[in-house]
Amino acid sequence: MTVLVPTSLAEALEAVSAHPDAAVLAGGTDLMVEVNERRREVSDVVVVNRVPELRTWRHDPASATLFLGAGVTWTEVEADPIAGWVPALAQAARTVGSPQIRHAGTVGGNLGTCSPAGDGLPPLAALDATVHLVSAGGTRDVPFAEFMTGPKRNVLLHGELIAGVTLPVVSGWQGYTKVGVRNAMVIATASVALVADDVAQSVRVALGSVGPVILRCPEAEEFAAGEVDFGQRRVADAAVAEFARLAAAAARPIDDHRSTAAYRRHAVGVLAARLLRRAFPNG
Amino acid sequence: MAEHYTLHVNGTAREVRDAGTGESLLFVLRERLGLMGTKGACEQGECGSCSVLVDGQLVCGCLVLAASAVGQRIVTIEGVAPVGAPTDVQQAFVDAGAVQCGFCTPGLIMATHSLLDRSPQPSELEIREELSGNICRCTGYGRIIEAVQRVAVARSTAAAGGPSA
Known part of the structure; x- marks a missing residue:
C-alpha cells in the first residue's frame, strides 16, 4: 500500500510488474478527479510523470516521424517545435482544459483514460499513430485504431505502460476543432480532426465524442480524395456539403447529459465541412 | 494506509x-x-x-x-510574499478593484505571476487564455485583466528606467 515515484523506465516497469493492480498516475487530471469524488479508491499508485524516458520526444527527419513520450504534456505539444510537425495535435492540445491542466496532463494520460471526448485522440486517429506499449517482458506496437476498444477501454494490460506514440510528419494542411458549451475549459460535445496528405493525396478524418471510440470516416475520406485539388488547394462547395453529410453519417452518437445524438451528428458535419474548407480554401 | x-x-x-x-x-x-x-x-x-x-x-x-x-x-x-508586503501583482489587484469576495484571488495571483514571468507583455487575448483556468464569479474579469495590464506596464516602465509605480 504505497505511492511509488520511479525516476527511470526500468524502475517504473519494476513497479508496475510488482504491483500489477496499481493505479498509474501521470498528470493526475483524470485520476485525481475520480479520487477526489470518491469514485475510485487507490491503494498502490505508480507515478510516471518523473520518468525521463517518458518525458522525451524525438523528431526523425529521415523517416519523417515524431516520437512523443507518454509523459509529454499538452503545454509542450501546443508549442513549437512539436506544434509545427503535428499541427492538428497541437490545436487539440490548445483546447485541453486550461493552462493548469495542460501543464500537468499528458499524451499518455489521454491514451490511458481513452475517453471518446479525449481531445488528443482524434488527431492521433487521423494521423494513424502507432502506440508503443512496454512491460517488463518486452514491447509491442499497436495501431491507434486497435488500441482504443471502447469508452475508457483500451488494450493496455496490467503490468504494461504506455511508452509513447509515433506520428508521421505529414506534408499538407491539418487541423482540429470541437464544440462545447464554452470556449475555455470544456469537454468536447463533438470534435473532428482532419489531415490532408499532399504526398499520398489523401484526406483523413476522425471524429471524437460521437461514438464509443474515435471514428474514422472511410467513405468521406475516399470521396474527399477524389474531389479536392491538392495543387490548387481547391474544392467545390457541393463537394464540401457532401463530405459533411458522409462524415455525419459515420457518427454513432448517443444522447447523454452533455448533448443529444441529433445535435452531435449535426455538429460533426458542420465541423468536418469547416475543416475541409480550411484545408482547401479555394472554391 | x-x-x-x-x-x-x-x-x-x-x-x-x-x-x-x-x-x-x-x-x-x-x-x-x-x-x-x-x-x-x-x-x-x-x-x-x-x-x-x-x-x-x-x-x-x-x-x-x-x-x-x-x-x-x-x-x-x-x-509569494510575506504578509504585509504584497507583490506588485497583489497590489495591482487591490488597486484595480480586481478583488471582490476574494475567494479566487490567491489562484489568480499565482496564475498572473506565472503568466508575467513567461510573457512580460501579454496581449489581452493572451491574458484571457492564460487566466481561463481561474473562475471568478464576482468581477466579470474586466478589472482582473486591467490589474494584469497595470503590472505589465509598470514593470516595462521600471525596466526602461522610468518612474516606478
Whole structure:
C-alpha cells in the first residue's frame, strides 16, 4: 500500500510488474478527479510523470516521424517545435482544459483514460499513430485504431505502460476543432480532426465524442480524395456539403447529459465541412 | 494506509505524517500543513482556486497527488510574499478593484505571476487564455485583466528606467 515515484523506465516497469493492480498516475487530471469524488479508491499508485524516458520526444527527419513520450504534456505539444510537425495535435492540445491542466496532463494520460471526448485522440486517429506499449517482458506496437476498444477501454494490460506514440510528419494542411458549451475549459460535445496528405493525396478524418471510440470516416475520406485539388488547394462547395453529410453519417452518437445524438451528428458535419474548407480554401 | 513523506513548500521542508494515500496536495496544504491561502472549490481542476506552482509549473493543487510531489519545489500563495508586503501583482489587484469576495484571488495571483514571468507583455487575448483556468464569479474579469495590464506596464516602465509605480 504505497505511492511509488520511479525516476527511470526500468524502475517504473519494476513497479508496475510488482504491483500489477496499481493505479498509474501521470498528470493526475483524470485520476485525481475520480479520487477526489470518491469514485475510485487507490491503494498502490505508480507515478510516471518523473520518468525521463517518458518525458522525451524525438523528431526523425529521415523517416519523417515524431516520437512523443507518454509523459509529454499538452503545454509542450501546443508549442513549437512539436506544434509545427503535428499541427492538428497541437490545436487539440490548445483546447485541453486550461493552462493548469495542460501543464500537468499528458499524451499518455489521454491514451490511458481513452475517453471518446479525449481531445488528443482524434488527431492521433487521423494521423494513424502507432502506440508503443512496454512491460517488463518486452514491447509491442499497436495501431491507434486497435488500441482504443471502447469508452475508457483500451488494450493496455496490467503490468504494461504506455511508452509513447509515433506520428508521421505529414506534408499538407491539418487541423482540429470541437464544440462545447464554452470556449475555455470544456469537454468536447463533438470534435473532428482532419489531415490532408499532399504526398499520398489523401484526406483523413476522425471524429471524437460521437461514438464509443474515435471514428474514422472511410467513405468521406475516399470521396474527399477524389474531389479536392491538392495543387490548387481547391474544392467545390457541393463537394464540401457532401463530405459533411458522409462524415455525419459515420457518427454513432448517443444522447447523454452533455448533448443529444441529433445535435452531435449535426455538429460533426458542420465541423468536418469547416475543416475541409480550411484545408482547401479555394472554391 | 498511512503515508509519511516530506514536502518542500515555500522553501521549507514540511513533514506529513499519517496521511491517506489518495490525498491531494490541496488537502494536505490546507488540512495537514495549515496553509489556508490555497482555496478548494470544485476539486476537479475546473475552477483554478487551488493553483500552486510545482517545480515552477502552474497546476491545480487538487489534481496533484500529494505523495507524488515529494522532492519537488512547491510554492503557494503564502510563499509569494510575506504578509504585509504584497507583490506588485497583489497590489495591482487591490488597486484595480480586481478583488471582490476574494475567494479566487490567491489562484489568480499565482496564475498572473506565472503568466508575467513567461510573457512580460501579454496581449489581452493572451491574458484571457492564460487566466481561463481561474473562475471568478464576482468581477466579470474586466478589472482582473486591467490589474494584469497595470503590472505589465509598470514593470516595462521600471525596466526602461522610468518612474516606478
